[in-house]
Amino acid sequence: MTQATMKKYIDTGKKDTRSGFGAGLTELGRTNPNVVALCADLVGSLKMDDFIKENPERFFQVGIAEANMMGLAAGMTIGGKIPFTGTFANFSTGRVYDQIRQSIAYSGKNVKICASHAGITLGEDGATHQILEDIGLMKMLPGMTVINPCDFNQTKAATLAIAEHEGPVYLRFGRPAVANFTPEDQKFEIGKALQLTEGTDVTIIATGHLVWEALLAAEALEAKGISAEVINIHTIKPLDDAAILASVAKTGCVVTCEEHNFLGGLGESVSRVLVKNNPVPQEFVATNDTFGESGTPAQLMEKYGLNNKAIEEAVVKVLKRK
Amino acid sequence: MVHKVNSGHPGGSLGCTEFFVALYNEIMELNEEFDMDGIGEDLFFLSNGHISPVYYSVLARKGYFPVEELNTFRLINSRLQGHPTTHEGLPGVRIASGSLGQGMSVALGAAEAKKLNNDNHIVYSLHGDGELQEGQNWEAIMYASAKKVDNIIATVDLNGKQIDGATDDVLPMGSVKAKFEAFGWDVLEVEQGNDLEAIIAGLKEAKTRTGKGKPVCILLHTEMGNGVDFMMHTHAWHGKAPNDEQLAIALEQNPETLGDY
Numbered sequence: 001m002t003q004a005t006m007k008k009y010i011d012t013g014k015k016d017t018r019s020g021f022g023a024g025l026t027e028l029g030r031t032n033p034n035v036v037a038l039c040a041d042l043v044g045s046l047k048m049d050d051f052i053k054e055n056p057e058r059f060f061q062v063g064i065a066e067a068n069m070m071g072l073a074a075g076m077t078i079g080g081k082i083p084f085t086g087t088f089a090n091f092s093t094g095r096v097y098d099q100i101r102q103s104i105a106y107s108g109k110n111v112k113i114c115a116s117h118a119g120i121t122l123g124e125d126g127a128t129h130q131i132l133e134d135i136g137l138m139k140m141l142p143g144m145t146v147i148n149p150c151d152f153n154q155t156k157a158a159t160l161a162i163a164e165h166e167g168p169v170y171l172r173f174g175r176p177a178v179a180n181f182t183p184e185d186q187k188f189e190i191g192k193a194l195q196l197t198e199g200t201d202v203t204i205i206a207t208g209h210l211v212w213e214a215l216l217a218a219e220a221l222e223a224k225g226i227s228a229e230v231i232n233i234h235t236i237k238p239l240d241d242a243a244i245l246a247s248v249a250k251t252g253c254v255v256t257c258e259e260h261n262f263l264g265g266l267g268e269s270v271s272r273v274l275v276k277n278n279p280v281p282q283e284f285v286a287t288n289d290t291f292g293e294s295g296t297p298a299q300l301m302e303k304y305g306l307n308n309k310a311i312e313e314a315v316v317k318v319l320k321r322k
Numbered sequence: 323m324v325h326k327v328n329s330g331h332p333g334g335s336l337g338c339t340e341f342f343v344a345l346y347n348e349i350m351e352l353n354e355e356f357d358m359d360g361i362g363e364d365l366f367f368l369s370n371g372h373i374s375p376v377y378y379s380v381l382a383r384k385g386y387f388p389v390e391e392l393n394t395f396r397l398i399n400s401r402l403q404g405h406p407t408t409h410e411g412l413p414g415v416r417i418a419s420g421s422l423g424q425g426m427s428v429a430l431g432a433a434e435a436k437k438l439n440n441d442n443h444i445v446y447s448l449h450g451d452g453e454l455q456e457g458q459n460w461e462a463i464m465y466a467s468a469k470k471v472d473n474i475i476a477t478v479d480l481n482g483k484q485i486d487g488a489t490d491d492v493l494p495m496g497s498v499k500a501k502f503e504a505f506g507w508d509v510l511e512v513e514q515g516n517d518l519e520a521i522i523a524g525l526k527e528a529k530t531r532t533g534k535g536k537p538v539c540i541l542l543h544t545e546m547g548n549g550v551d552f553m554m555h556t557h558a559w560h561g562k563a564p565n566d567e568q569l570a571i572a573l574e575q576n577p578e579t580l581g582d583y
Contacts, residue, residue, distance in 0.1 A: 036438070060434065060469075068427045068461035075367075075431020078416050079439050080359050083431075098421050099458070103428055107408045107418045 009196060009215055011179035015152035017209075018116040018173050022047025023152075024159025025084060025114075029055045032082065032163055038073055039086040040066045045175075046086035046116050066091045070099035070111070077109040082163055085111065089118035089172055090131040093138060104168050105141040111169075112162050113138075118148070118172045119259035120287065120304055121209060121297035130292035136264020138170040139237040145190060146237040148172040148258075148266075150211035152180040154234060157188035165190055172208065174259075176297040179212040182232075191235045193243035199229030202315050203247040203254045207233045207266050210257035210285065210306060217311035228315065236266050241273045248274065253322050254282045255314045259306055262286035281321035283314040323375045325569040327396040330404065333559040334450065335376035337481050337516070337544040342380040344521040345446060349529070356386055356413040364443045365432050367417055369425020370450035370479065371405040372561065378402050386414035423456025425449060426476060430466055433474045444532055447476045452484030455493050460505070466537035467506025475528045477540040480515070483557035499541055508536040515544035549576050 028035040029051045037051055038060045052059045062069040066087055073083035085092065092115035093100070104111045115134065122130045139146045145167060149155040155173050162169045182194075196211070197218050206214035211232045218228040229247050233240065248254055254274065256267035262284040274280055287304050301307045324330035346352075350364040368377050375395065382389045387401070394400035401410040405420030417428045429447035436443060453459065466474065478498060486492050495501070502509045508531050512524035524540055531538045546560065547553025550572040564572055 058438070062465060063461075063468075065461035065465065067424075067458040068430075068465055071424050071427020071458065071462065072431035072434065072465070074417065075428040075433070076435045076438075078359060078365065078428075078432045079361060079435030079441070081435050081438065099424055099427075102418050102421045103424050109417075 009181045011181050011212070013180055014177035015180045016175060016177045017149060017152060017155040018045070018175060019047050020149070020152035020155030021114055021116065021159050021171070021173050022050065024156040026050040026054065027160060028163050029058065034080055034082045035084065035163055036060065036076055036081045037084045037086065038062055038069050040064055040069050040091065042087050042116075045088070046114070048086055066096045067099050070096045071103050073111045074103040074107060074109045077111060083111050084114050086114050086116070088122070088129060089115035089134045090129055093134040093170070094131060097137060101141060105144050108143060109168060110166055112171060113169065114159070114171045116173055117175045119174060119208065120292040120300045120306065121174050121176045121259060123175065123297045123300065124294050126294040127291040132259075132261045132287050132292065133264060134172060135236055135258070135260050135266065139264070139269065143167060144237065145169045145235065146172070147190065147235050148208040149234045150206075150208055150232055151178060151182050153182045153184050153186065154188065157186060158234065161188040161190055174209055176209075178209055181212060181215070188234070191238045191240060193240035194232040194234070195243065195247070196230040196232050197228065199227040200250055201227045202319060203229045203231060203244075203251045204257060204311060204315065205231045205233055205244065205254060205266070205270055206257035207236060209259050210311070213306070213308040214257050214311055216308035217315065220308065220312055221315055226315065226319070233266060236269055239269050239273065241277075244270060244273050245277055248278055248280055253280050253318045255285060255311060255318055256282065257285040257311055260286055261289055263289055281318050283318040285310050285314050323378070323392055323395040324563045326393070328563045329396055330375055330563060331372040331561045332375065332564065333483070333546040333553060333557070333561070334370065334373040334479065334481070336548045336550060336553065337546045338373055338448065338479055339376050339548070340516050340518045341448070341477065341479070341521055341542060341544070342376050344518055344525060346380050346384050348522050349525045350446065351443060352384070358416060360416065361439060361441055362443065365416065365445045367425045367429040367432065367445070367447040368406060368419055369429075369447055370422065370453050371419030374402070374404065374406050377406060381414035384414070387412060422450070422453040423458040426459050426462035429474055429476065430462055430471050433471050436473055442473070444529065445474045447474065449476060449478050450484070451478055451480045451482065451495070451498065452489050452492070454478065454495060454498065463502065463505045463507065470535050471537050472533050472535050475525070475532065475538045475540060477542050479544055480541050481544045481546040483546045483560065485557065485560050487557055502539045506536060507539045508534070509539045509541060511541045511543065513543050515542040516548045551575060
């Protein structure tokens with residue numbers, strides 16, 4: 001990895017990924033007349049205000065009734081609408097799993113389940129609102145596409161991309177302002193991994209908020225003479241097996257990083273690819289089968305081992321197992 | 323169908339046979355060809371998916387798929403799953419149902435889409451009365467009146483029975499009529515829910531009440547297992563198939579179905 005490569009990814013200013021969703025939805029409101037939005041009493045949190053202002057007839061406030069929202073969305077696809085549902089990740093998945101399973105996934109409906117405040121960085125509201133199981137829940141549903149973008153720009157691009165994709169999608173994003181570093185004009189290709197840095201010693205595969213942390217870790221590791229290849233997996237399902245295997249063929253070991261339980265998350269999906277094709281040592285930067293708690297996002301990332309330091313430690317550990 | 327595979331739900335199917343016949347033959351405006359979006363036609367959603375036998379029977383006879391295909395009900399590789407689904411591409415079906423309580427929301431979504439599309443056709447739905455115990459219904463019922471979804475006619479199959487017994491014993495719901503009215507619906511009752519003419523009249527009356535700012539509900543008083551004496555006045559035949567002897571008796575009591583498929 002050269003210094004020049006790293007410089008491609010500079011923080012252009014901290015922004016929340018949910019605002020990337022809001023910006024994408026606003027743009028879709030202007031460009032795609034079939035896009036409709038539904039929200040369960042969290043308009044401000046989901047940054048849907050601009051879409052609503054510009055398209056009041058295409059917005060449906062359903063109240064605190066997420067099950068009904070999922071069913072309404074499924075029904076609206078009949079007649080050619082492309083519904084985007086908005087609530088917190090917890091209420092977008094666990095609370096309505098059966099509605100998604102039967103009325104959306106099994107029925108093959110073109111619903112976009114847009115989930116904010118995912119993971120532990122929701123912060124002070126605590127464990128009732130911090131879902132760390134949602135990727136697992138959603139990726140197990142046949143036909144469901146699962147996307148977890150890493151910053152404002154990527155979330156906006158993903159929001160635009162899923163409107164063009166026929167079929168149910170789970171789009172996961174978060175609350176805190178984080179580094180915005182992916183190029184504004186970068187095209188979002190569902191299912192296509194992005195290689196952010198080149199390296200030879202270890203592959204760091206990261207999703208969501210952990211991607212920036214992985215870049216920070218790679219920079220620190222470079223200073224220690226360890227060459228890390230950082231891969232951004234924004235689409236957890238379908239997974240870009242080829243990109244993972246190509247990188248691992250070079251480096252021979254992997255650290256996976258996600259703001260999610262290690263059970264059922266990106267890490268396990270990567271393990272499946274490795275064990276079938278090229279078994280190499282893997283370490284997991286993820287929560288360890290635990291609920292979260294109240295605290296600031298930074299405090300929680302530190303306590304639950306989800307930051308750049310934790311990634312560095314995992315790299316040191318995995319290198320010893322090579 | 324149910325006898326052949328020794329599984330399925332004859333009780334509710336028999337109880338709603340006249341309703342389906344009336345709805346599909348006398349009431350709904352349907353396009354020649356089936357397509358998922360159903361623009362320019364009325365739509366129907368079955369929420370209590372377990373009464374798939376009567377649903378499939380009527381769809382087949384309306385020409386959505388060959389009547390002979392009814393013979394594949396619940397068999398491996400069939401499009402006629404135990405509970406209806408879009409997954410196998412069966413024409414006429416627009417949503418999977420079986421896990422109860424979801425159909426009202428879906429029907430309302432389709433009704434909202436019709437409004438967005440300036441499509442003046444009506445969305446019909448059918449729900450079991452036991453199914454109303456599922457909380458999602460009440461989210462949907464509240465939504466429908468609040469948002470003035472007045473292009474829906476939701477029918478409740480009020481047979482007073484569910485798997486474990488009478489609805490009044492399992493979980494009494496009080497007055498379903500009062501509840502719907504309290505939630506802002508226009509409610510009408512069809513007391514003779516197994517009488518074809520009464521159902522047609524009720525559905526026609528319901529149709530005149532659409533477009534007036536309120537969702538419309540029909541409480542259809544039916545008899546589970548209607549037409550087969552030993553299946554009536556009990557909840558025992560909710561989800562049980564008749565044996566050979568019972569089938570012979572049942573068919574004898576309903577000669578019009580003999581040799582049909």
